[in-house]
Amino acid sequence: MQPTDIRNPDYFHKVVDCQWACPSHTPVPLYLRLIAAKRFADSYMVNWESNVFPGILGRTCDRPCEPACRRGRVEAEPVAICRLKRVAADYKGDLGTRMPEPPGERNGKRVACVGAGPASLTVARDLALAGYRVVIYDGAARAGGMIRTQIPRFRLPEEVIDEEVGYIERLGVETRYNTWIGSLKELLGEGFDAVFIGSGAPRGRELDVPGRREAAEHIHIGIDWLASVSFGHVKSVGKRVVVLGGGNTAMDCCRTARRLGGEQVYVAVRSGFEQMKASPWEKEDAMGEGIPILDYLVPTEVLHDEGRLTGIVFAKVKAEFDAAGRRSLVPTGATVEIACDEVLVAIGQENAFPWIERDIGLDFDRHGLPALDPLTLQSTLPGVFFGGDAAFGPKNIIWAVAHGHQAAVSIDLYCRGEDAHERPPPMTTLASQKMGIHEWSYDNAVSLDLRYKVPHREQSLALADLGAEVELGYDPVLAYKEAERCLNCDIETVFTPKLCIECDACVDICPVDCITFTDDGEEAELRTRLSAPTHNPEQALYIGKGLKTGRIMAKDEDVCLHCGMCAERCPTGAWDMQQFLLKMTHAAPAAVASGAQR
């Protein structure tokens, strides 16, 4: 095999599993260590720089980092990366002068953002700091998009949204709320240098079964109903409620219904329980509030009596798989009837762009989504860019943020007349953490603690108050213990072959059998000869060459604990533990970076 080129920024980035999996590539282990060190404000700034909404995401993120977390491969559960982010936000105190300011002199370019959801707000932040004049339009009275209008307050308090939206609004961004954009053509006529469209996926999918129209008064589209609850238009719900669907929205609908007077609330989902779109913790929280989730139920008819909803009928289905492994739901013949007073339909969200004219050169695909360059997020109309749910259909907040960064970089390059495909490389550093013979600047002892639960408000109190946040968050003591579970995957094992005397000390000490000295070979074959057979071929082998015996050093990065034992045991310093820091380059690198510390 070829010796590993550790100068390639992707190599060690991939080893930091959480950062690699995070759409905006937040330097997770760095911010977790800052929390453990009680440097909450520093930790907040590291987050703010890369994901813009630490307080919001620390409560709501879909957390793709956690399934990727290395800890989950050597122990039962990953580090509570998401809820620790909230700790940074909760305990940061006064940020003082850390928030960066836009440059005194603007660059003379104007950019419009349609929608004030997380995607647009991210674009606005990055471009404002780079000297652009940004104008944000939203039909709603306040910014936040679905974060404000759909996500219920018992998961995300309004103050947190106000605070984090405020940091962006204060960067000299011009906000035009209560302003619905009715025509893109018109907006383009206003002479902006570029337009970003972050208008979301605002339409809830309809339920199309007999009886739907007759009982319409008691059947609601989930996302619209949640917005009505949020605005205070809806204050109560029937005693018996059925929620259709198995995603985010269904979970928020059923839990909201429990708080508005729903006594018997059921969730009915077409798929199996395991295949539901909602995250495991969302399902757990719903079931914990006394809401049964009934799976393999396809609604077939709404029952009604003189315009009053009385119940809903389902066909019980089962999953069958064809030769290609494709699933189909086939009827079992059984039917199930659930009596209820109200039905909430949360069976999916769709994009809708009624305000974008189809004759202006902006192409849409068969699914009604804009045709985009996946790298630059540029549409077929050169100055128009998309991001968030509007780009590729409904996703989540962290993807909206990642798109926002990506689009801001594209817009900046576009406005400067450069090729938007020439992306700026990330900033990386690699620095030894050695402080003494067996002393490191990070805590290399591996904690054996199991994941700590986030304390919850007592359930009777939580259910009695729609606005009462259910999760209370870790306190600093719990946060310290949880943060210590992190394996510091950014502290990399760096190997210098010419120093190695092949004494085997590192091989013998490694608790997880990462290291092998063996003859060279093709990767697939070599992987069968490692100290521990490959568990996870997605993870790289670190190859070192130039040893005296002609053998190679092969380290399987898969389950390395970053404990530094190999480096402590090495008599010659051939192993060293070095911190790898990668920061994505945003449209405003220098200005933003000033606020955050290592």
Next chain:
Amino acid sequence: MTYLAKPTLHHPDLPTNTLGYTRRDYEGAVSTLCAGCGHDSISAAIVRACFELDLPPHRIAKLSGIGCSSKTPTYFLGNSHGFNSVHGRMPSVLTGANLANRDLIYLGVSGDGDSASIGIGQFAHAMRRGVNMVYIVENNGVYGLTKGQFSATADRGAKSKRGVVNIDSPIDMVGMALELGATFVARSFSGDKAQLVPLIKAALTHKGAAFIDCISPCVSFNNHLGSTKSFDYVREHNAAVNKLDYVAGQKEITVDYAPGKVELVTQHDGSVLRLRKLAGEYDVTDRIAAMEYLAGHYAKGEVVTGLLYVSLDSPDLHDYLNTVEKPLNTLDDSELCPGAAALQRINAALR
């Protein structure tokens, strides 16, 4: 050394043996020896061998003398019996333990100082009596623990770290073991676990006195240019006579080997030593030829390694003494004391 205990987290696919233990269950406390010490590699090889042999840890007794090498039993087999004896006295303490309880598996760990200087008499007698044990000398050519003086196994002409040349003739412990009647004799190198682990497995299952001289570089005092016990020197001068695969008794040997290339030696417990010959017609069962071969190659500056001699069906100390099958420490008063009548009979016979 490191101050931290090795975390108990392990590889998700770490295999278990027939007893349900993982290799990690055979480890001991974290080593306090110098980073890179050859002795630590030997500890790791012992751990691996015991794991692979499915040995119940509580049936093993590890005994040692004094020295860095003799400290190592703390660093492996944390759930076995242990006795850290006096300098050079491991063989007699082990002999006593073995006489008292023949059912345990005895592993004696010693150093070249511990065995070739102060303990040389004890070493000699354990070998000639055929104590059923594995005797490993972790041979670094120096007194590591007392900061690197030449030991009796240092070669004449070898240079110390500070430039002093050794003028005394070396003691070759392998030669002595052969001479004194050890029934399993091998030499290996801490830096070659592929060779060492099967040798330890074979020695642990051998009945009688099994001796392994394991060259084990001392990274702090004897791993420099001019040393004959350094990683580089041993790697350059290593002349292995054979390559051993240990095959547990129940496993069938299915592969055919070209005649003359492989020798199969079946031990008394049914396990098979599969020897791939590397040095022409070296015969592991011929003691005299082995001694000659070793002397000849030593003169050429080679370090001969591998399984050098094995004798099957050899009696051990208990056979010689004709002791009962049952361990002596389990015999109760009625078995040990024949009673007054028997005593009278014996006395009468002597009158």
